[in-house]
Amino acid sequence: MATMKLAAIAVALLLPLVAGVASADEFDFFYLVQQWPGSFCDTQKGCCFPDTGKPAPEFGIHGLWPNYAKCRPAEPELVDDVEMVVDGVPAIGRHHRRQKCWPEYCNDGNQLNPWEIKDLVAELDSHWPTLSCKSGRSMEFWSYEWKKHGTCSGMDQHGYFAAALELKKRHSLAAILADAGIVPSDEESYFLSSIRDAIADATGAVPNLECNRDAFGETQLFQVYQCVDRAGKKLVDCQLPMQGMCRDRAKLPVF
Template sequence: MSISQILTLTALATGAVAQLKSCSNNGTLSCQSSSKAPTCCYNYPGGALLQTQFWDSDPSTGPSDSWTIHGLWPDNCDGTYQSSCDSSRAYTNISAILKEQNRDDLLSYMDTYWVNNDGSNEEFWEHEWSKHGTCINTIKPSCYNNYTPQEEVGDFFQQVVDLFKNLDTYQALSSAGITPDDSKTYELSDIQSALSKLHGGLEPYVGCEDDSLDQVYYFFNVAGNAIDGQYVPAAPLEKSNCPSSGIKYSPKSSN
């Protein structure tokens, strides 16, 4: 991988600073080590981390000129994944946790860009944390110095938002002349090419529903833990379900 393909995304900490145990060897990338032992510095088995995004047009969610957040998912480096890994940490008070950690700005951002099209935002965040966040082994409570309850929850949501801010799907497509339009259709190769410019030259996964663009997954391998580590773009572990041509990109409907 050339240096231009390596993208380091540093957390833009707006809340508490993570107190994760330091990693002396951050050079070992997840999914690329012969060792299969999970540690607080090596993401395993969920070594591929996916920053996933929605384009919800009807019913619409979020600003008309932005995609919205789906989540951050650990994948077992082969397209399979674990889910709901720790029922004891399946918290149902995400907003209260973030407020307690003085992450009000984060919570406000999530209410705009991490939104549910069928239920409350709180339910969506609880689902994403319980199903995916609890399966990221490098943010378990045991990986913290002087751990305080739910500390990893705020770190998880902050990291997802920071990754999302560096992956402006709407702008990348718009710069390539790919904009929401009821009368136009687009080529899959053009969409993938436009988005690869955000992702170290590697195409993300592009998902469709009824031939309409609706999801994007950016795959990463990580050196170090999932909060302080270096995120390196990786190739997708699944093929797009979109047609090669005739892809619709519908404008968001009026709320």
């Protein structure tokens, strides 16, 4: 009887630990996130080109991110006189419950093995380049994205990157916008509704949009979020609202 009680206590103690670990199966859809390089670079921080040189003036992959259809409460945390952000609002106190809207870092031990994606490197250099000044090596960017998001995708390393590349190659966002008269310009601005409608009409799925600010504080289109089914193959309408720092109009700066 004592042994059974000890076993029950051990299981009870382990359950919270297990519950706090993200599962590769616990998501509802993917975001394929592509960023406009002109908007990445045209900020006060600027950008740096990768070792392979200046990327083409095309939207580049930021990541393929598993996401929840509805945010869920994270594990409660005890905090003593430490400022936390709850739903975007700073708060001080104890027992604050954070919101978790996507899984991440599902297997820290599963590091990206460059050998696994060796046949994809040339395509990744073209379609998924880094613009960060921390390092000119895109492999470090891909390794981070794999560790944070890819390990939660339910795919192996090669399958994850191949899926993102295949999704991106189906539609050139820059060409879609150009066909709608939305072209890079340092003077013109465009209605966000026109950008969204052009992408939706061409791809058959409504995207979400994210904006940032240039060095003068003007709004510019930064990233396009395309929603993808759990298999990582089919574009679907994005259902979750996204403010994304956007206003009615945004620029698409020249790159």
